[in-house]
Amino acid sequence: MNDDQLRKVRRRIALAAAIALGFAGWMIVRSSRPVAAPEAETVEPEALPAPLPPARPTPARAAAPVLTATATTAPLEYMGDGVPIMPAGPNDPHPNTFVHPHPITPKHQRLFRENGLLYQLNEAMDGKEVPRLRGLLAQYREEYPEDPHEMQKGYALIADCLEHPSDETRAAAQRYYDEEIASTLRRFVMRHCLDGNR
DSSP: OOHHHHHHHHHHHHHHHHHHHHHHHHHHHHHHSOOOOOOOOOOOGGGSOOOOOOSSOOOOOOOOOOOOOOTTSOOOOBOTTSOBBOOSSTTSOOOSSOOBSSOOOHHHHHHHHHHHHHHHHHHHHHTTOHHHHHHHHHHHHHHOOOOTTOHHHHHHHHHHHHHSOSHHHHHHHHHHHHHOTTOTTHHHHIIIIISSOO
């Protein structure tokens, strides 16, 4: 390459570098200036697209039932603090105020006492306190003779297994375990009578 050709190449490189630096400077200056918000276009009502129909039809809502007092509804009951108790019946009028959720009736109190007694029975069983277990079982039989879940039979069986472990108590426990499949005591019968770790 001769000197003349070398000068032409250097000029082209210098020109390209000058153009690149000019473009970079212009970009920097442009980005530092705040951009004016574009003016809002006015759209004529005819130009707006029609709203899309819903993807699936929505079911019509049923009107809320109107609760009215009838001759068979009982008047509202109030707690000692003056706040009414939520009526139990679906057709009973509901007051438009704060209410207690439901009354604590004698039935509720009896259930609470039964749950407390069952807790004590479970404590005596887990502690392997056979005399206490038998005493609480006698109280349970006296207060709750109906025993729809065969709990008394299960607790008596566990007391027998703890007090006199034998083949007879083990066979009785196995029968209870096989027959009373809905009993909440099955796992305790298994633990205290059938698993051999008495």
